[in-house]
Amino acid sequence: MASETSPANLPPGYMVRAAGEGKLGGVARPRVMTGGGNSAKQQPWPPRRPEKGAIVQPSSERLGFVRNPLLRHSAERDQDLERHAAHPDAVTVAIAGDIPILRKNGSAVTGLLPLADLERAGARHEQAFLGTAAERPVFGTLLEPAAADLFKSGAEHLAIDLRSIAVQGLLPPDELGIVAEAKALLFWHSRHRFCANCGAPTVLSCAGFRRDCAACKTQHFPRTDPVAIMLVHRGERCLLARQARFIANSYSCLAGFIEPGETIEDAVRRETFEETGIRVGAVRYMASQPWPFPSSLMIGCIGEALTEEITLDRDELEDGRWFAKDEVRRMLAREHPEGLITPPPMAIANFLMRSWAEA
Numbered sequence: 001m002a003s004e005t006s007p008a009n010l011p012p013g014y015m016v017r018a019a020g021e022g023k024l025g026g027v028a029r030p031r032v033m034t035g036g037g038n039s040a041k042q043q044p045w046p047p048r049r050p051e052k053g054a055i056v057q058p059s060s061e062r063l064g065f066v067r068n069p070l071l072r073h074s075a076e077r078d079q080d081l082e083r084h085a086a087h088p089d090a091v092t093v094a095i096a097g098d099i100p101i102l103r104k105n106g107s108a109v110t111g112l113l114p115l116a117d118l119e120r121a122g123a124r125h126e127q128a129f130l131g132t133a134a135e136r137p138v139f140g141t142l143l144e145p146a147a148a149d150l151f152k153s154g155a156e157h158l159a160i161d162l163r164s165i166a167v168q169g170l171l172p173p174d175e176l177g178i179v180a181e182a183k184a185l186l187f188w189h190s191r192h193r194f195c196a197n198c199g200a201p202t203v204l205s206c207a208g209f210r211r212d213c214a215a216c217k218t219q220h221f222p223r224t225d226p227v228a229i230m231l232v233h234r235g236e237r238c239l240l241a242r243q244a245r246f247i248a249n250s251y252s253c254l255a256g257f258i259e260p261g262e263t264i265e266d267a268v269r270r271e272t273f274e275e276t277g278i279r280v281g282a283v284r285y286m287a288s289q290p291w292p293f294p295s296s297l298m299i300g301c302i303g304e305a306l307t308e309e310i311t312l313d314r315d316e317l318e319d320g321r322w323f324a325k326d327e328v329r330r331m332l333a334r335e336h337p338e339g340l341i342t343p344p345p346m347a348i349a350n351f352l353m354r355s356w357a358e359a
């Protein structure tokens with residue numbers, strides 16, 4: 001992957017469309033890809049034999065939140081929401097404040113509740129139509145934070161934060177992606193009740209994928225905050241660091257928000273230099289992961305370091321150093337002699353470390 005950004009250099013599955021393309025039902029927005037775009041289906045078959053020492057990209061499908069079977073934009077194609085709500089199999093993701101409500105389903109658990117379950121929830125703040133999955137309409141409903149207690153008091157439901165749901169693997173991967181989408185979208189509604197342009201109240205429109213201001217006619221669209229996360233390496237060693245808030249002994253990749261007017265590649269270089277003093281040259285895109293805390297998209301890259309001397313930004317990092325490949329393998333396997341560990345397999349940092357260490 002070349003290090004410069006131009007449409008021709010973007011990796012497979014990384015689609016850019018002009019605004020207005022994919023316009024449906026009067027909503028002029030770049031079309032959103034479904035399914036995460038990292039599907040193994042897009043890899044050449046039979047797979048080409050990698051060059052010796054090349055970084056081989058394993059499937060990123062096991063990451064949390066990346067699988068999402070929803071047919072999106074059905075919201076715009078068909079805004080007959082009453083018909084969807086009347087569908088006998090219609091379901092909803094229910095988020096109380098920022099806590100998903102789950103339903104016990106025999107020995108399994110589901111994040112897709114029958115609409116009738118909302119009757120015990122009290123006031124609804126907002127409801128979005130997320131689309132259809134296997135012909136089944138799927139809504140997302142924002143509830144009062146206190147509704148979590150109403151559900152928890154019964155035997156049929158659970159109320160658990162989304163990070164724990166993902167780490168513990170409580171939901172099927174396809175459902176986890178839908179719940180993540182609902183959480184990010186509903187959070188945006190909860191924080192955009194007033195127009196950023198004129199201050200008047202806004203109302204939900206386009207089945208939940210827009211908010212409109214009646215006073216100044218501005219249309220507001222849900223936001224996603226891009227974050228570059230990078231494994232920076234130099235030969236057989238890679239740069240990992242930890243923040244004081246990390247769990248004990250955990251080291252991870254560097255990461256930071258991409259700024260306006262900045263390419264992904266330059267964000268990788270800037271964040272790495274700011275936090276460690278290391279200069280980065282070539283940058284390669286690997287995979288991305290929705291990260292609904294509250295509404296980020298993690299863009300995973302591997303960068304080649306040009307320098308070795310580390311100068312840590314102590315305001316950001318508690319520690320940071322070079323790790324040998326074998327050491328990273330032991331950390332991934334939870335066999336490091338000093339008990340050092342990596343983030344869990346559901347996180348893209350784990351994926352980047354594994355991609356590099358197992359090459």
Ligand SMILES: [Zn+2]
Binds near residue numbers: 196197214215216
């Ligand atoms: Zn306004």
